[in-house]
Amino acid sequence: MKLFQQLLVAPAALGLLAPLAVDANRSANAAELNINGVSDYAASSLGSSLEQVTSISQFSDVYPTDWAYQALSNLIERYGCVAGYPNGTYRGNRAMTRYEAAALLNACLDRITEVTDELKRLMKEFEKELAILKGRVDGLEARVGELEATQFSTTTKMSGKADFVIGATSYGGDKTDDLYATDEDGKRTGYLGDDALSFSYRYTLNLNTSFTGKDLLYTRLRTGNFNANAFSGKGYTGKQSQLETSKSSADILKVDKLWYEFPVGNFRVYAGPKIENYYMLGASPSVYRHILKQFKLGGYYGAYGASTSPGFGVNWISDRYANYGDAKLKLSANYVSKNGANSNAREGGFMTDNGKGKFLSQIAYGNTQWQVAAAYAYSQRGMTVGGAGTPLGASTKNYEEANQVNLNAYWRPQDNGWIPSISVGWSLSSFNLPKETIKGEFNGTRTEAQGWLVGLNWKDAFMKGNRLGFAAGSPQFVTAIKGEVTKKDGTKTKYPDDGNMAFELYYDFQVTDNVTITPAVFYLSRPFGQKTGSSAETGGLGADQFNTFGGLVQTTFKF
Numbered sequence: 001m002k003l004f005q006q007l008l009v010a011p012a013a014l015g016l017l018a019p020l021a022v023d024a025n026r027s028a029n030a031a032e033l034n035i036n037g038v039s040d041y042a043a044s045s046l047g048s049s050l051e052q053v054t055s056i057s058q059f060s061d062v063y064p065t066d067w068a069y070q071a072l073s074n075l076i077e078r079y080g081c082v083a084g085y086p087n088g089t090y091r092g093n094r095a096m097t098r099y100e101a102a103a104l105l106n107a108c109l110d111r112i113t114e115v116t117d118e119l120k121r122l123m124k125e126f127e128k129e130l131a132i133l134k135g136r137v138d139g140l141e142a143r144v145g146e147l148e149a150t151q152f153s154t155t156t157k158m159s160g161k162a163d164f165v166i167g168a169t170s171y172g173g174d175k176t177d178d179l180y181a182t183d184e185d186g187k188r189t190g191y192l193g194d195d196a197l198s199f200s201y202r203y204t205l206n207l208n209t210s211f212t213g214k215d216l217l218y219t220r221l222r223t224g225n226f227n228a229n230a231f232s233g234k235g236y237t238g239k240q241s242q243l244e245t246s247k248s249s250a251d252i253l254k255v256d257k258l259w260y261e262f263p264v265g266n267f268r269v270y271a272g273p274k275i276e277n278y279y280m281l282g283a284s285p286s287v288y289r290h291i292l293k294q295f296k297l298g299g300y301y302g303a304y305g306a307s308t309s310p311g312f313g314v315n316w317i318s319d320r321y322a323n324y325g326d327a328k329l330k331l332s333a334n335y336v337s338k339n340g341a342n343s344n345a346r347e348g349g350f351m352t353d354n355g356k357g358k359f360l361s362q363i364a365y366g367n368t369q370w371q372v373a374a375a376y377a378y379s380q381r382g383m384t385v386g387g388a389g390t391p392l393g394a395s396t397k398n399y400e401e402a403n404q405v406n407l408n409a410y411w412r413p414q415d416n417g418w419i420p421s422i423s424v425g426w427s428l429s430s431f432n433l434p435k436e437t438i439k440g441e442f443n444g445t446r447t448e449a450q451g452w453l454v455g456l457n458w459k460d461a462f463m464k465g466n467r468l469g470f471a472a473g474s475p476q477f478v479t480a481i482k483g484e485v486t487k488k489d490g491t492k493t494k495y496p497d498d499g500n501m502a503f504e505l506y507y508d509f510q511v512t513d514n515v516t517i518t519p520a521v522f523y524l525s526r527p528f529g530q531k532t533g534s535s536a537e538t539g540g541l542g543a544d545q546f547n548t549f550g551g552l553v554q555t556t557f558k559f
Contacts, residue, residue: 053083059090068092081108156209160559163204163245167552168197169230169237173545195230202226202247204256212262218272220257223249230550233293237548239301240475240502240527242293245554257308266320271312275336277377278304282315282330283364285373285408288423288455289467291506291520291554294475299453301475302427303377303404306358310350311336330364338383356382369414375406381434399431399445416460423455425473433482446496448480465510472503477529501525516556524548 056062056073063069072090076082083104084090123130152158202224209217224247226232233242259272259279270280278284278297286298297304313334319326338356339348349355357380364373379402405428412421429449453473461468478498485493506520525547526532532546 054080058088059084061089062092066092079108083107153209155211156207159206159208161204161206162557163202164199164555164557165201165226165231165243165245165552166197166199167231167550169195169235169241169548169550171236171546171548173547195235198229198231200224200226200229200231200246202245203253205253215260215262217260218257219255221253222247222256223251223253225249225251231552237524237527240292240294240500240524241522241548241550243552243554244290244293244296245556246293266318267314267316268320269312269314270334273310273341274308275311276308277306277311277313277334277336277358277360280311280313280315280334281332281360281362282317283332283362283366283371283373285362285364285371285375285406285410286423286425286453286455287410287412287421287457288453288471289457289469289508290455290471291469291504291518292471292502292522294502295453295455295471295473295504298408298410298423298425298455299406299427299451299473299475302425302429302451303360303375303406306336306360307338307383309336309338309356310340325367325369327365327367330362332362332364333360335359353380356380358383370409370411372409373407375408377404377406378402379404400434402429402431404429412457416458418458420456420458420468423453423457425451425453427451427476429476445482446478446480447482449476449478450474451476461507463510467508469506469508470504472501474500475502496530498530500527500529502527514558516558518554518556520552520554522550524550 053059053076056069056076062072066072072082072092081104203222205221207217207219207221209219211217226243226246227248227250228234230236230241231243232246232248233239234248235241255274257272257276257279258274259270261268261270263269268282284297285304286296288295288298290296294300311334313332315330315332317331318329320328322328335351336358337348337350337352338358339352340350340355340357342348345352345354347354351357358377359379360375360377362373362375364371366372381400383402406425407427408423408425410421410423413419427450429451431445431447431449433445433447451474453471455471455473456469458468460466477500478496481494481496483494485496502522502524504520504522506518509517509519511517526545527548528546
């Protein structure tokens with residue numbers, strides 16, 4: 001018997017032999033054999049005077065509740081080689097005799113012969129097409145074999161991105177004392193002026209490793225040469241003009257992120273030696289795609305600001321694997337310790353008083369179209385809590401602890417058009433100063449700050465695949481200070497005169513699926529906040545003005 005015939009016979013044969021195995025303890029002898037029944041069964045199987053069974057409903061003693069109902073139905077409808085007794089019964093609980101098995105098997109072989117003849121006709125008719133398909137399959141097998149022999153890893157997928165940024169900034173407004181360059185004797189030598197045109201890059205490799213298909217070992221390798229230019233966060237206006245794509249590592253490729261995550265029911269658990277709090281959230285608080293880092297997550301320098309550190313966390317999403325369009329409740333809690341890799345408890349350690357740790361929790365509700373979220377963060381002394389670095393007392397060393405609250409929401413239209421997606425955020429930070437503070441030592445140091453953001457994105461703007469973005473906000477402005485501040489006219493005030501604004505506008509031009517060119521501009525009003533300076537006429541705080549204008553072109557290559 002040919003292989004194809006054997007394959008077709010196998011299901012039927014197994015179905016026939018199963019009752020024999022079940023009833024092996026009951027031996028059928030010649031005395032028990034009903035010759036008339038066998039003859040009738042054989043006649044029906046061979047299709048003489050009785051018609052072959054074409055539907056399982058023709059059997060009066062077979063019911064949907066029978067354990068073999070589906071198997072018998074498949075044999076009838078797929079192979080057409082099942083017959084019953086002349087009285088319309090199947091007698092499924094009765095032991096099958098060898099004569100009955102032979103008669104039924106003979107009917108199946110006849111059916112297979114019919115199928116085989118039809119297949120031969122079809123194979124001859126489509127001979128050319130089958131030859132082409134065979135050649136393609138052979139080629140695919142060769143390519144698969146080559147890929148298996150040269151593949152990077154059976155468990156790891158790698159993707160990468162290169163960002164090129166060329167741009168510059170210029171400064172304007174009042175020329176206050178802090179904005180002039182001086183020589184060694186403290187004599188002014190002129191205004192600091194504008195930054196020169198710079199050309200920098202950031203290069204990223206993402207390694208996604210999974211051992212079960214549901215877990216993830218994430219490794220990010222990154223390098224860049226932004227260093228101390230205007231966009232690095234270390235330039236003249238500090239982190240106010242820092243780009244999201246900036247990276248300063250002196251061209252050295254380093255492990256930038258490293259953690260492992262895995263599911264436990266509707267929970268997802270995270271742990272790693274290099275992770276930030278917001279990576280462990282069950283939901284992003286914003287959908288605004290940003291250029292300046294201060295607009296990240298709907299206001300990065302509130303509760304969400306952090307440092308890459310050892311940490312762990314967990315998030316829970318109701319009906320996590322259900323329809324993504326359904327609104328869901330999302331809870332998150334995590335912890336990172338800036339000094340978590342230091343084993344000296346007096347200097348650091350994980351979850352110690354000196355660990356420079358940060359705890360972040362978030363509750364969110366919504367779906368991919370809309371969401372509202374609230375977050376709370378507690379930070380120890382030394383953990384990053386504010387990004388501007390310019391309002392009074394912005395140094396992270398000037399407080400004992402900080403408590404921060406963020407409220408965020410977003411909405412985006414179902415259809416792309418002139419109605420943009422909208423992301424809004426507000427943050428409030430409260431700072432507790434050290435208990436051992438000497439009287440007057442920290443006068444003017446901030447004890448409270450706020451921030452806000454409104455971000456708009458137009459998807460498929462002007463052309464399908466492109467994106468237009470605009471945002472306005474204030475990263476952080478001081479709303480309360482300790483003690484008093486002395487003005488230039490000698491008077492004192494207990495109230496901060498802080499305030500700063502940031503704006504950005506950009507357009508993503510999708511050249512190909514892998515290349516995007518993004519021209520962007522940004523404007524910072526009073527990026528130094530209250531430290532901008534005083535007006536000689538009024539003697540007030542913060543009366544002077546200073547601004548920064550930046551322009552750049554960013555090219556992103558994805559692979």
